[in-house]
Structures are given as C-alpha cells and as structure tokens.
Amino acid sequence: MAKTLTLVPEKPKAWLLLLAWVFILVFAGKFILHDALPYFSMNEEIFGRYWSMKWPLIGHISGGLLALVLGPFQFWAGFRNRYLKVHRWMGRLYLTGILIGTISSVTLALTVGMAIHWTWALSLIVLAFAWISTTGMAFRYILLKRTNLHKEWMIRSYVVTFGFVFFRWLTSQSFYYELGTFPETGPTAIWIAWVIPLFITEIILQWNKK
Numbered sequence: 078m079a080k081t082l083t084l085v086p087e088k089p090k091a092w093l094l095l096l097a098w099v100f101i102l103v104f105a106g107k108f109i110l111h112d113a114l115p116y117f118s119m120n121e122e123i124f125g126r127y128w129s130m131k132w133p134l135i136g137h138i139s140g141g142l143l144a145l146v147l148g149p150f151q152f153w154a155g156f157r158n159r160y161l162k163v164h165r166w167m168g169r170l171y172l173t174g175i176l177i178g179t180i181s182s183v184t185l186a187l188t189v190g191m192a193i194h195w196t197w198a199l200s201l202i203v204l205a206f207a208w209i210s211t212t213g214m215a216f217r218y219i220l221l222k223r224t225n226l227h228k229e230w231m232i233r234s235y236v237v238t239f240g241f242v243f244f245r246w247l248t249s250q251s252f253y254y255e256l257g258t259f260p261e262t263g264p265t266a267i268w269i270a271w272v273i274p275l276f277i278t279e280i281i282l283q284w285n286k287k
Contacts, residue, residue, distance in 0.1 A: 101149070101239070104242060104246070105145055105242055108145075108245055108246070109142060109146075112245045113138050113141075116138055117135070117138075119131070126189060126192075127185070127189055129189070130184070130185055130188055130189050133181040133185050134181070134185060135181075136177050136178070136180070137177075137181035137182050138178075139174070139178075140173075140174040140175060140176070140177035140178025140181060141174070141178045141238065142174075143170060143171070143173070143174030143178075144171050144174040144175050144178065144234075145238055145239070145241075145242070147167050147170055147171045147174070148171065148235040148238060150167055151164065151168060151231060151235075152231070152232075168216075172212055172216055175208055175209060175238070176209065178205075179208055182201055182204070182205040182208075183202055185201065186198040186199075186201035186202045186205070193259070193260055194260040194263075194264070196260070196264040197259075197260060197263050197264050197267075199264070200263070200267045200268055201267070204240065204267060207271065208234070208238065211230055211234040211236075211237050212231075212234040214230040214234075215227050215230035215231040215233075232278060232282065233275060233278060233279075233282075236274050236275050236278045237271050237275060240267075240270040240274065243270040243271070243274065244270035244271075247266050247269065248262075248263070253266070
C-alpha cells in the first residue's frame with residue numbers, strides 16, 4: 078500500500094514532463110522545417126544580407142541543428158541506459174556541433190553583426206559564450222564522473238541551444254515589427270530568448286536542493 082502511495086505523486090510529474098517534451102519537439106520541428114532547412118537550398122534571396130558570409134551561417138545552422146536534434150536523446154534515460162556507447166558518441170557529436178556553431182556565430186557577429194550594430198554583435202557573442210560555456214561545463218563534469226552535475230549543465234546547455242528557436246519565434250510575431258527597427262529590437266529579443274528561460278531553469282534545478 079505504501080509503495081502505491083509513493084508512485085502516485087510521480088505520475089502527474091511524468092505526464093507534465095512528457096507534455097513538455099512533446100511541445101519542445103513540435104516547436105523545434107517547426108523551426109527546423111521553416112527557418113533552418115531552407116538555407117541549405119543555397120538560395121541568395123533566403124540568405125539576404127548574409128549571402129557574403131553564407132558558409133559561416135551554414136556552419137552555425139548545421140551545428141545548432143545537430144545539437145537541437147541530438148539533445149532529446151541525451152536526456153532520454155531509457156535510451157541512455159540501453160545504448161550507453163551510442164549515448165557517449167552522440168554526446169561528442171553534440172559538443173562538436175556546438176563548437177562549430179559557436180565559432181561560426183562569433184565569426185558572423187564580428188562581420189555582418191557589426192555591420193548591423195555593435196549591440197547586435199555583442200548579444201551574439203555573449204550568447205555564443207553562454208552556449209559553449211554551459212556545454213563545456215557539462216563535458217567537464219562527465220570527465221570527473223559527477224553525473225548529477227553533468228545532467229544539470231546539459232539541461233542548461235540545451236536551454237541555451239533552444240534560445241535560437243525561441244528567438245526565431247519571438248521575432249516572427251506580428252507585434253514584434255511594431256516595436257522598432259531590427260537594430261533597436263534584435264539585441265533585446267536575443268537576450269530575452271535565452272536569459273529568461275535559463276533563469277527559470279535555474280530556479281527549477283535549485284528548488285528542491287537542500
């Protein structure tokens with residue numbers, strides 16, 4: 078009887094977690110299909126002002142897509158426990174994708190980003206730093222075999238990865254274009270896209286700690 082009672086509170090939590098992952102996957106899938114994959118057509122009209130820096134942009138998108146797609150598998154406990162070697166190789170690919178994405182992002186920030194405005198370039202560089210730093214901490218703790226801390230930093234890393242998806246969604250809303258020009262609103266939007274989700278994530282991670 079006592080065993081049954083301990084399982085009951087976990088069910089709502091499991092369902093909420095499942096719903097959250099369904100939402101994330103649908104949200105990310107829409108981003109991949111409508112915002113990311115069209116760039117691989119190598120159509121100059123799609124690239125716009127980024128045409129002259131198309132390869133760094135392709136590198137940034139490719140690295141981000143790799144991390145975005147591999148992330149859910151890294152958090153799937155059943156998959157991880159059953160295919161531990163695959164999990165480790167996917168982790169290396171995840172790290173590689175973010176490394177490529179970060180280098181490409183900084184390159185874009187220092188070129189076309191600066192051409193738009195220095196505040197836009199700065200916001201991109203700080204986001205890239207947060208991206209590689211959270212991932213690097215996750216990698217460090219798995220090398221130290223501190224699994225719980227590794228999991229926490231992987232969660233932070235994926236939240237930052239997902240910031241690119243949230244930014245695209247935010248800047249595609251009709252109200253966004255009424256707020257001002259892109260140089261005026263872009264930097265603020267990109268800060269909102271990852272800082273607020275990361276702050277909420279941190280509260281959740283720390284809530285039950287003693």
